[in-house]
Every structure is written in C-alpha cells, then in structure tokens.
Amino acid sequence: MNEPKTLADRIEDLLPQTQCTKCGYDGCRPYAEAVAxxxxxxxxxxxxxxxxxxxxxxxxxxxxxxxxxVNGVERARPVAFIDEQVCIGCTLCMQACPVDAIVGGPKQMHTIVKDLCTGCDLCVPPCPVDCIAMIPVTGDATGWDAWTQQQADDARLRHDRRQARLAAERDAAEARAAARRAAAAAAPASGAQEAQRAQPDAATAPAAAAPQPAPADDAEAKKKAIIQAALERARQKKAELSARGEGPRNTEQVSADVQAQIDAAEARRKRLGIAASPDGKTGDASDDTNGNSSDQPSGGDKPA
Structure with a gap:
C-alpha cells in the first residue's frame, strides 16, 4: 500500500522539473520542501x-x-547549443547538466540531446571557451505552454537517476580512499614487525631504513595531464577569438540568478583545483573532495 503524499510531494508534482535552480534552491524537490x-x-x-x-x-x-x-521571468523555452568547432572536451558542461542531456567525453566533442534538454542554462557558466548558446525553440509559447507534463515527468526521472548514480560514485570513491588510507597506515606497521623479527637485539641492530614514499599514482598524473592539455587548448582558443576581435558569448545582461550560477561554478572549479590566477590563466586541477576528477564525465549514460 502506497503511503499518502506529503504536501511537499504534491507541490513537487506541480513543478516543471527543469532543475534550473532559478528558484534559489538546488532543484525542484528542495524548492517544494521549502514551500511546504x-x-x-x-x-x-x-x-x-x-x-x-x-x-x-x-x-x-x-x-x-x-x-x-528576482528569480527571473517567464520566457520561451530554450535549448542549449554547443559550437562543436570550439568545444575542447573539458566535460564541465556535462558535470553541470542536471538531466544528463549532454553526450561527450574527455578531449572529445560534446553535443546536446535536444529532446532531453530542459533549458536550465546551467551548462553555460562553467564552459571555459564560451561555446554554449541558449536558443529559444518554442516561439511565443512560454511557461507550461512551452512544456508538457510528460516532459516534466521524464526530466524528473532522469534527474533522480543521475542523483542516484552520483551518490553511488561518491560512495565508491570514498571507499577507495578509505582503503588507500588503511593500506598506507598498515604498511609501516608491517615493516616494523618484520624488522623486529629479523633483528631482535635493538641495542646492537643498525637503524632501520626509513620507509620509502609510495610511487606517484600514474593514473592521477595522467588525469592532471589531460586536464592541463584541455585548459591549454582553451587558452589558445580564447586567444584566437580575441585576435579576431570576438569576445565571449553569453556574458551580456547577466541576471542575478545566472551570476549566482557562475559563482557556484567558480567555487566548484576551485574545489577541483581549476582556479583562475590574477592574469586570467587557469591553474592545475586535481580530484575534488568527493573523489570525482574533473576529467571524468558525470553526465550521460552513453559511451564517449
């Protein structure tokens, strides 16, 4: 027997499920709970x-x-468009998409699955080469006239599946990190026990050799190299655009909510170690606090 729906459940059922965060919350469900x-x-x-x-x-x-x-205005529903000639395959847009509507992989061209895009705008701020534009596709139709209940239900399902996948990935990353810490802590203790058994007379035995640091993690080094190469291509592309007198797109008349999204993206990039320096260049990248690396796509279930 199904449990009766709460007020938050009924409010969420009436929301369009674009997961755009324009309401000031992380998604439709948190907003529904706040209204309730x-x-x-x-x-x-x-x-x-x-x-x-x-x-x-x-x-x-x-x-x-x-x-x-303050939260925005009712408008025709837009769909994201990626200029595939400019895309550098950094995967940041995929990480930002709340409904897995972007297909691509590290260092590969990305594209939008038009029928899955909710027009949330969240992929625009993190793009380092400004290759994403939001294009209205519903003419004069706005709000629920530009969106259907079936589209809302489908977007909600994709968002929930994505959230579950990300949670599983975080749990797996935390388990791997815990295993590494446990192995690192156990290694010196095991070495000390072996040394004790081999040389029981501590007074006459020579000093034990200091434990050698573990070799660098080749996988981590490869991740950093991939990200650094992508960022270098982004800098070169920006320089080319500047030489042609072309400025970044999607930056005019930025609303308060989009600016908040940009600030959130910058904070996320700082956590990833992709922090802008005073000269406008971008620094090195490393794993974030959840164990997810910025060269790993977190959007889309399709192969790269």
Missing part, C-alpha cells in the same frame, strides 16, 4: 510561469501573485 515548510514563496519558479504559480496557489489555497522578478 513556509520558508520559500510559491512564485519563485520562472519555467512554470504564471500557470505554475496558479497551480501552486490553488493547491495552497492562496491568491495568484506574479512571479518574483
């Missing part, structure tokens, strides 16, 4: 538009109010 708890208003979802506000107002027994302009 009374810590967020029911007019903070631009993709749902005026009809979305009306749906929530009816459920909550409250008056219909305009969308909060």
């Amino acid at each position: 708890a009374g810590t967020a208003n029911y007019n903070q979802c631009p993709p749902g538009g005026a009809e979305g506000v009306e749906r929530l107002a009816t459920l909550l027994g409250k008056p219909v109010i305009p969308i909060n302009p």
Whole structure:
C-alpha cells in the first residue's frame, strides 16, 4: 500500500522539473520542501510561469501573485547549443547538466540531446571557451505552454537517476580512499614487525631504513595531464577569438540568478583545483573532495 503524499510531494508534482535552480534552491524537490515548510514563496519558479504559480496557489489555497522578478521571468523555452568547432572536451558542461542531456567525453566533442534538454542554462557558466548558446525553440509559447507534463515527468526521472548514480560514485570513491588510507597506515606497521623479527637485539641492530614514499599514482598524473592539455587548448582558443576581435558569448545582461550560477561554478572549479590566477590563466586541477576528477564525465549514460 502506497503511503499518502506529503504536501511537499504534491507541490513537487506541480513543478516543471527543469532543475534550473532559478528558484534559489538546488532543484525542484528542495524548492517544494521549502514551500511546504513556509520558508520559500510559491512564485519563485520562472519555467512554470504564471500557470505554475496558479497551480501552486490553488493547491495552497492562496491568491495568484506574479512571479518574483528576482528569480527571473517567464520566457520561451530554450535549448542549449554547443559550437562543436570550439568545444575542447573539458566535460564541465556535462558535470553541470542536471538531466544528463549532454553526450561527450574527455578531449572529445560534446553535443546536446535536444529532446532531453530542459533549458536550465546551467551548462553555460562553467564552459571555459564560451561555446554554449541558449536558443529559444518554442516561439511565443512560454511557461507550461512551452512544456508538457510528460516532459516534466521524464526530466524528473532522469534527474533522480543521475542523483542516484552520483551518490553511488561518491560512495565508491570514498571507499577507495578509505582503503588507500588503511593500506598506507598498515604498511609501516608491517615493516616494523618484520624488522623486529629479523633483528631482535635493538641495542646492537643498525637503524632501520626509513620507509620509502609510495610511487606517484600514474593514473592521477595522467588525469592532471589531460586536464592541463584541455585548459591549454582553451587558452589558445580564447586567444584566437580575441585576435579576431570576438569576445565571449553569453556574458551580456547577466541576471542575478545566472551570476549566482557562475559563482557556484567558480567555487566548484576551485574545489577541483581549476582556479583562475590574477592574469586570467587557469591553474592545475586535481580530484575534488568527493573523489570525482574533473576529467571524468558525470553526465550521460552513453559511451564517449
């Protein structure tokens, strides 16, 4: 027997499931929980538009109010487009896509699966070569007129599956890291026991040789080399664009919510070790705190 739905469940059912974070929360579910708890208003979802506000107002027994302009405006639904001639295969857009709508791999051209894209804009800020544009595809149709319940249900399912996969990857990475730490801690103790058995007379035995550091992890070195090469190609491409008098795209009239996404992307890149230096260049990269490396795609179940 199914358990009765909570208020948060019913609110989530009425959201478009674009997972765009324009509401100020990490996704549709956290926003639904905040509305149910009374810590967020029911007019903070631009993709749902005026009809979305009306749906929530009816459920909550409250008056219909305009969308909060701080969160954005109702608009025609866009779809991301990647300029494949400029893409460097850094995978950052794939890591940002909440519904696995981007296909590609490290150092390989990426492309958008148009029918899966929710138009969330989250892939635009992390792109180091500004090769992603958001193109409206629904004409004058906006909000729920530009989106269907079936599309919302499909996007929700892809988002939930992605979240489950990322959680499993984090757990596996943490388990590997714990195993490495345990092995490193056990190695000196085992060496000391062997030395004791071989030379029981500590007073006359020569000093034990200091343990040698473990050899560098070739896999980690390879990851860093791949990322560094991709970043170097990005710098060269930016220089070429600058020489032709072409500036970065997607940077004009940046709204507050997009700027917040950019700030979040920069914070994530700093955690990955891809921090911008004062001269505008990008530094080395390393594993993030979850054990995920920035050269590993986290979007899409299709092969690279």
